[in-house]
Amino acid sequence: MARPTIRDVAARAGVSLGTASRALSGNGSVRPATREAVLQAAKDLDYRVNSLARSLRSNHTASIGLLIPDVRNPYFSQLAHVVEQSALEHGVTTLLCNADERPEQMAMYVDVLRERRVDGVIVSPFADAEQALAGLDDDAIPTVFIDRRIPGSPTPSVTSDTSSALDEAIALMSRLGHRRVGFITGPRTTSTGIERIEQVATAADHHGVEVEWQEGDFHTESGHRAATSLLGSGVRAILASDAQTTEGALSAIVEQGIALGEGLHFIGFDGTPATALIRPSLTYVRQQVQEMAATAVDLLVRLRAGEIVTSVRLPSTLVLGGSARPAADHLTEERSCA
Amino acid sequence: MARPTIRDVAARAGVSLGTASRALSGNGSVRPATREAVLQAAKDLDYRVNSLARSLRSNHTASIGLLIPDVRNPYFSQLAHVVEQSALEHGVTTLLCNADERPEQMAMYVDVLRERRVDGVIVSPFADAEQALAGLDDDAIPTVFIDRRIPGSPTPSVTSDTSSALDEAIALMSRLGHRRVGFITGPRTTSTGIERIEQVATAADHHGVEVEWQEGDFHTESGHRAATSLLGSGVRAILASDAQTTEGALSAIVEQGIALGEGLHFIGFDGTPATALIRPSLTYVRQQVQEMAATAVDLLVRLRAGEIVTSVRLPSTLVLGGSARPAADHLTEERSCA
DNA sequence: TTGAAAGCGCTAACAA
DNA sequence: TTGTTAGCGCTTTCAA
Numbered sequence: 001m002a003r004p005t006i007r008d009v010a011a012r013a014g015v016s017l018g019t020a021s022r023a024l025s026g027n028g029s030v031r032p033a034t035r036e037a038v039l040q041a042a043k044d045l046d047y048r049v050n051s052l053a054r055s056l057r058s059n060h061t062a063s064i065g066l067l068i069p070d071v072r073n074p075y076f077s078q079l080a081h082v083v084e085q086s087a088l089e090h091g092v093t094t095l096l097c098n099a100d101e102r103p104e105q106m107a108m109y110v111d112v113l114r115e116r117r118v119d120g121v122i123v124s125p126f127a128d129a130e131q132a133l134a135g136l137d138d139d140a141i142p143t144v145f146i147d148r149r150i151p152g153s154p155t156p157s158v159t160s161d162t163s164s165a166l167d168e169a170i171a172l173m174s175r176l177g178h179r180r181v182g183f184i185t186g187p188r189t190t191s192t193g194i195e196r197i198e199q200v201a202t203a204a205d206h207h208g209v210e211v212e213w214q215e216g217d218f219h220t221e222s223g224h225r226a227a228t229s230l231l232g233s234g235v236r237a238i239l240a241s242d243a244q245t246t247e248g249a250l251s252a253i254v255e256q257g258i259a260l261g262e263g264l265h266f267i268g269f270d271g272t273p274a275t276a277l278i279r280p281s282l283t284y285v286r287q288q289v290q291e292m293a294a295t296a297v298d299l300l301v302r303l304r305a306g307e308i309v310t311s312v313r314l315p316s317t318l319v320l321g322g323s324a325r326p327a328a329d330h331l332t333e334e335r336s337c338a
Numbered sequence: 339m340a341r342p343t344i345r346d347v348a349a350r351a352g353v354s355l356g357t358a359s360r361a362l363s364g365n366g367s368v369r370p371a372t373r374e375a376v377l378q379a380a381k382d383l384d385y386r387v388n389s390l391a392r393s394l395r396s397n398h399t400a401s402i403g404l405l406i407p408d409v410r411n412p413y414f415s416q417l418a419h420v421v422e423q424s425a426l427e428h429g430v431t432t433l434l435c436n437a438d439e440r441p442e443q444m445a446m447y448v449d450v451l452r453e454r455r456v457d458g459v460i461v462s463p464f465a466d467a468e469q470a471l472a473g474l475d476d477d478a479i480p481t482v483f484i485d486r487r488i489p490g491s492p493t494p495s496v497t498s499d500t501s502s503a504l505d506e507a508i509a510l511m512s513r514l515g516h517r518r519v520g521f522i523t524g525p526r527t528t529s530t531g532i533e534r535i536e537q538v539a540t541a542a543d544h545h546g547v548e549v550e551w552q553e554g555d556f557h558t559e560s561g562h563r564a565a566t567s568l569l570g571s572g573v574r575a576i577l578a579s580d581a582q583t584t585e586g587a588l589s590a591i592v593e594q595g596i597a598l599g600e601g602l603h604f605i606g607f608d609g610t611p612a613t614a615l616i617r618p619s620l621t622y623v624r625q626q627v628q629e630m631a632a633t634a635v636d637l638l639v640r641l642r643a644g645e646i647v648t649s650v651r652l653p654s655t656l657v658l659g660g661s662a663r664p665a666a667d668h669l670t671e672e673r674s675c676a
Numbered sequence: 677t678t679g680a681a682a683g684c685g686c687t688a689a690c691a692a
Numbered sequence: 693t694t695g696t697t698a699g700c701g702c703t704t705t706c707a708a
Contacts, residue, residue, distance in 0.1 A: 003477065005701055016679045021703060028704085031677060046476065051453040052399070053701035056390040056684050070419070074611075077415045081408070084436060093450055096434040098422060112431055115389040138384065139341060220611065251614050273412070273558065274612035276589050343685055354695045359687060366688085369693060391685035394700050 004045040013041035024049065055117065064300060065095045065113040067106060067123035069218075074272040075243040075289065076124070079146065082293035083122060090301055092119070099129075107132035114139050120300040124148045127189035142303040146296045148191045149311075156303070157311045158296045159191070160287040163199045168318040169239055169267045169285065170203035175326060176265055178237035181209050182230035184216040184223055184249060186241040193218070196241045216245045223248020231256060236264050237324075243270035250278060265324040280322020287316045342383040351379035362387065393455065402638060403433045403451040405444060405461035407556075412610040413581040413627065414462070417484065420631035421460060428639055430457070437467075445470035452477050458638040462486045465527030480641040484634045486529045487649075494641070495649045496634045497529070498625040501537045506656040507577055507605045507623065508541035513664060514603050516575035519547050520568035522554040522561055522587060524579040531556070534579045554583045561586020569594060574602050575662075581608035588616060603662040618660025625654045 010020035015034060022028035023038035030038070041047075055061040066083050068076045084094045095118060099106040103126075110132050113121055120142040125133065130150055136143050145157035173181045183200050186193030197213075204211045212235050214226035223245030230238055231252070240246040246268030258264050261280045268275060268284040275282045291314055299309045320326070348358035353372060360366035361376035368376070379385075393399040404421050406414045422432045433456060437444035441464075448470050451459055458480040463471065468488055474481050483495035511519045521538050524531030535551075542549045550573050552564035561583030568576055569590070576591075578584040584606030596602050599618045606613060606622040613620045629652055637647045658664070 006703095007701080017702085018680075018704080019678055022678090025703075029677065034677080048449065048452050048477075050394070050455065050701050052390050052394040052455055053684090054703075056388070056394055056686085057701080057703045059684080059703095061390070071409060071415050071422075072412070072419050074410070074412070074415075077409050077412075080434075081410050081436060084409075084434075093433070093454075095431070096418075096422075098419060111386065114386050116431075117388065117390055139386075247611055247615070254615055254617050257617070272612075273585050274610075274615055277585070277592055277612055277615050279592050279595070344687095345685080355685095356687080356696075357694055360694090363687075367693065372693080388685050391700090392687070394702085395685080395687045397687095397700080 003050075004047045005050070006047070008045055009038060009041045009047050012045060013037040025054075059117075060119050061117050062091060063093045063095060063116070063118050064297075065097055065109070065116075065118045065121040065123075067097045067099055067109055067113075067121060069101045069124060069126070070098055071096065073218075073244055074274070075270050076147075078289050079124075079293050082290050083146075083297055086294045086297040090297065092297075092301075099126075101126060103128040103132055107135075110135045114141070120144070120304055122146050122296045122300060125150050125191075126187075142300060144296050144300045144303065146292060151191060156299055156309050158292050158299060159311070159313055160292060160316045161313045162192075162196060162285055162287070162316050163202075165285045165316045165318045166196060166199045166239075167203040167206065169283075169324075170200065170207050170209055172267070172283075172318070172324055172326060173237045173239070173265060174207040174209050176237065176324065178265065179208075179210060180212055180235055180237065182212040182214060182226075182235040182238040184214045184226040184230075184238070184240045184245045186245070187217045190218070193241065200239065216241060218242045218244055220244045220248035220251070223250075224252045227252035228256075231258065231264075237266075238264065239267045240269055243268075243272050246270065246282075246284065247272065247274050250275065250282075254278075260323045261325065267318075267324050271319065278323070280325075282319075283321040283324040284319050285316055286319045288314045341388075342385045343388070344385070346383055347376060347380045347385050350383060351375045363392075397455075398457050399455050400429060401431045401433055401454070401456050402635075403435055403447070403454075403456045403459040403461075405435045405437055405447055405451075405459060407437055407439045407462060407464070409434065409436055411556075411582055412612070413608050416627050417462075417631050420628050421484075421635055424632045424635040428635065430635075430639075437464075439464060441466040441470055445473075448473045452479070458482070458642055460484050460634045460638060463488050463529075464525075480638060482634050482638045482641065484630060489529060494637055494647050496630050496637060497649070497651055498630060498654045499651045500530075500534060500623055500625070500654050501540075503623045503654045503656045504534065504537045504577075505541040505544065507621075507662075508538065508545050508547055510605070510621075510656070510662055510664060511575045511577070511603060512545040512547050514575065514662065516603065517546075517548060518550055518573055518575065520550040520552060520564075520573040520576040522552045522564040522568075522576070522578045522583045524583070525555045528556070531579065538577065554579060556580045556582050558582050558586035558589070561588075562590045565590035566594075569596065569602075575604075576602065577605045578607055581606075581610050584608065584620075584622065585610065585612050588613065588620075592616075599660045599663065605656075605662050609657065616659075616661070618663075620657075621659040621662040622657050623654055624657045626652045 010017045020038050023030045023035040071077050087094045097109040122144050124147045149157035216222040216226050227249035240249045348355050358376050361368045361373040409415050425432045435447040460482050462485045487495035554560040554564050565587035578587050
């Protein structure tokens with residue numbers, strides 16, 4: 001037999017279509033014995049529900065969309081993994097969509113998600129994303145922002161608050177004797193890019209430090225370029241603004257054979273696998289990626305249930321490694337070479 | 339108005355339901371003027387097809403499933419990205435599923451993919467996956483193996499042939515004067531794990547080298563553990579079997595402060611972002627990940643079209659870096675410290 | 677608790 | 693080329 005339908009199951013169990021549906025979906029009451037019979041018949045036939053038909057009728061798909069800039073970015077691939085697993089715990093599958101930081105591709109995916117009638121969307125937006133995202137609103141698809149948000153938007157968001165960690169970072173650089181600190185920025189097209197620029201500016205003011213701004217775009221290449229330029233102009237204290245610029249900056253530093261923590265103090269963002277290969281170890285801003293992802297799913301589920309939810313802001317911390325460490329801790333420092 | 343349906347579009351364009359459907363889906367002939375009118379009406383109404391209804395009726399979903407061990411593995415996240423983009427070029431969306439190397443989770447996802455009636459599946463299998471995957475066969479869902487395969491299975495696969503690269507690697511170690519080479523294996527539950535063990539064994543025989551086998555499981559932790567153990571027993575030539583064990587082994591080497599390329603020769607697998615931070619640069623086996631992913635999508639599309647396809651095996655190469663380089667090239671070597 | 681019947685939005689025959 | 697109609701497989705009223 002071709003794929004058995006619920007009709008076949010009902011027939012085999014000797015009940016009506018409706019009863020079989022109630023037993024299988026768990027909605028509506030069924031006498032235990034009847035339910036058993038239906039379940040057994042389904043098993044005998046190796047029946048599998050057609051989610052297309054179910055969703056068409058019931059008006060929900062048990063699926064959400066996750067719209068991120070790029071899975072290959074280790075920060076987002078971790079995010080994607082936790083979102084997927086958290087959603088699974090709610091019986092919901094995730095449609096992963098890579099916008100590639102391109103508004104057109106984001107718009108295209110928004111269309112796909114609308115057509116597929118997903119129950120909700122978790123998105124990490126960027127400039128010009130607002131218009132692309134408007135379609136979700138038109139269809140009243142619950143949406144949650146993750147990592148980044150659109151200022152002024154009523155959409156609830158789960159983001160991390162990096163202000164105190166960045167203040168600590170600048171304070172540390174100041175304490176290490178630096179009057180000039182290089183900062184590799186993120187793009188002004190993202191909320192995180194803008195925020196971190198402002199936070200660093202404020203902290204620098206506060207600690208009497210001058211910032212050497214270097215434009216970056218959250219890609220490794222720009223991190224590499226910016227770090228090279230900063231090193232060329234004699235800066236000996238560098239801060240990166242995300243995981244990828246951190247990797248890029250480190251590769252430039254490593255290339256030039258500069259001793260981290262001695263000739264140069266460096267503070268990165270997010271502890272990715274790559275940064276584990278650095279000696280001395282990396283001082284970096286740690287964001288709560290896992291919590292962020294799990295919280296976003298939770299918010300979306302509650303939004304879908306009709307609850308009113310508010311945005312969540314998770315604190316981040318400065319993790320001390322050898323690449324920039326307060327003098328007092330210097331004894332514990334170990335260096336592999338140089 | 340709530341979501342407009344194709345009825346609304348037809349009414350506005352002054353045509354019948356069927357005509358509107360033909361104009362919108364592109365199947366069947368429609369007079370150009372009529373088509374224009376329908377498209378205009380659809381645009382006016384901001385109509386979006388309900389893919390659930392379309393798929394239910396037409397019996398295809400324009401979606402495929404991608405079943406991989408873990409997106410966080412940089413090797414697979416790259417694979418996932420290319421698969422997604424290649425599929426998009428065919429107008430097909432990708433459902434990304436992380437099996438987490440667990441048969442139950444793979445079985446669960448196979449169920450999900452069956453219920454969602456995907457048009458095809460690309461999967462990177464492991465031991466005990468065969469039974470979980472049987473469900474795809476029951477539903478006659480076209481399947482292609484990627485990176486790994488199940489020996490003896492009729493399912494077409496796209497894999498890389500690492501034999502000559504690994505032979506070169508062993509030859510290089512031999513030429514560098516090593517009689518003993520440590521090899522961090524992959525799990526015997528994967529075809530790649532088994533193959534690489536055999537290929538290394540053959541090459542070692544061939545070049546008169548003895549292999550110090552260290553069990554690994556394609557995770558960073560095991561790479562770290564294995565490398566530590568090998569270094570402890572005095573081995574000074576190490577080979578890893580995949581991207582993750584490479585990262586793990588490197589972190590162990592870096593931790594111990596051992597000078598790569600001098601006190602120790604190391605050859606890794608796959609050039610991930612992390613390995614770009616290593617000095618001297620890494621000697622590694624490069625697989626054609628992008629081609630692999632694109633080819634798998636192509637195979638699946640052709641399979642779906644009823645073509646008979648055959649498995650593809652892509653050659654891989656040994657990329658020379660400073661971590662293990664033939665003596666002749668030694669002049670070009672640059673070291674950052676030590 | 678169960679059955680009968682309607683219909684979700686669309687495509688694909690079939691006729692005209 | 694177009695309109696009409698049946699029906700994909702399921703859930704969900706409504707009665708019984």
